[in-house]
Amino acid sequence: MRITITGTPGTGKSTVAQILSRKLSLPLYNLSDLIKKEKLYTSYDEKRDAFIVDTEKLKDFFKEKKDFIAEGLIAHYIPSDVIVILRAKPEVIISRLKERNYPQEKLNENAESERIAFCATEVFQNPLSPVIIHVDTTERKPEEVANVIMKGIKNGGLVEEIDWLEDQWDI
Numbered sequence: 764m765r766i767t768i769t770g771t772p773g774t775g776k777s778t779v780a781q782i783l784s785r786k787l788s789l790p791l792y793n794l795s796d797l798i799k800k801e802k803l804y805t806s807y808d809e810k811r812d813a814f815i816v817d818t819e820k821l822k823d824f825f826k827e828k829k830d831f832i833a834e835g836l837i838a839h840y841i842p843s844d845v846i847v848i849l850r851a852k853p854e855v856i857i858s859r860l861k862e863r864n865y866p867q868e869k870l871n872e873n874a875e876s877e878r879i880a881f882c883a884t885e886v887f888q889n890p891l892s893p894v895i896i897h898v899d900t901t902e903r904k905p906e907e908v909a910n911v912i913m914k915g916i917k918n919g920g921l922v923e924e925i926d927w928l929e930d931q932w933d934i
């Protein structure tokens with residue numbers, strides 16, 4: 764089975780992907796590591812300290828693979844059998860990412876992109892996977908999130924209604 768996991772930084776993609784990879788015995792790819800290792804980028808943006816991904820090369824890398832979990836901000840660019848979108852309240856995103864000593868600007872940027880559902884909107888507008896699983900991780904432990912995802916896979920999809928637009932958060 765091919766599973767892709769996307770979502771704003773801090774929603775818990777890497778944490779949950781590790782649990783799922785163990786439970787389902789699927790090889791796990793962290794996309795930011797993979798992109799560097801396999802040079803799947805076109806250039807490097809010094810100002811943002813980020814690689815500009817070559818999405819064609821990325822898709823090619825996974826083209827022949829039948830079993831994997833790929834997790835990262837741009838996982839939804841890769842066709843798969845199941846796409847998982849992880850969500851979390853913007854204020855929770857900030858508190859989870861604070862542990863990484865991210866600058867305030869980056870915390871705000873990520874909270875805002877979660878608030879406006881940036882990743883989720885991209886997926887729902889152009890899904891590259893027949894099964895969509897949209898999960899709120901705010902009040903769930905990683906293990907519980909993994910269980911919800913597995914239930915979603917069994918049921919052929921699971922879309923929780925999530926809308927942070929009315930939410931305010933204190934920084």
Ligand SMILES: Nc1ncnc2c1ncn2[C@@H]1O[C@H](COP(=O)(O)OP(=O)(O)OP(=O)(O)O)[C@@H](O)[C@H]1O
Nearest residue numbers: 771772773774775776777778779859900903904905
């Ligand atoms: N369900 C959860 N409940 C509470 N804390 C969580 C949960 N999932 C992840 N965390 C914690 O939040 C932080 C971010 O998690 P993680 O690194 O898995 O996010 P990510 O989506 O992979 O972020 P990035 O896109 O930056 O790689 C970690 O400290 C992790 O332990």
Ligand SMILES: [Mg+2]
Nearest residue numbers: 776777778835
């Ligand atoms: Mg991660």
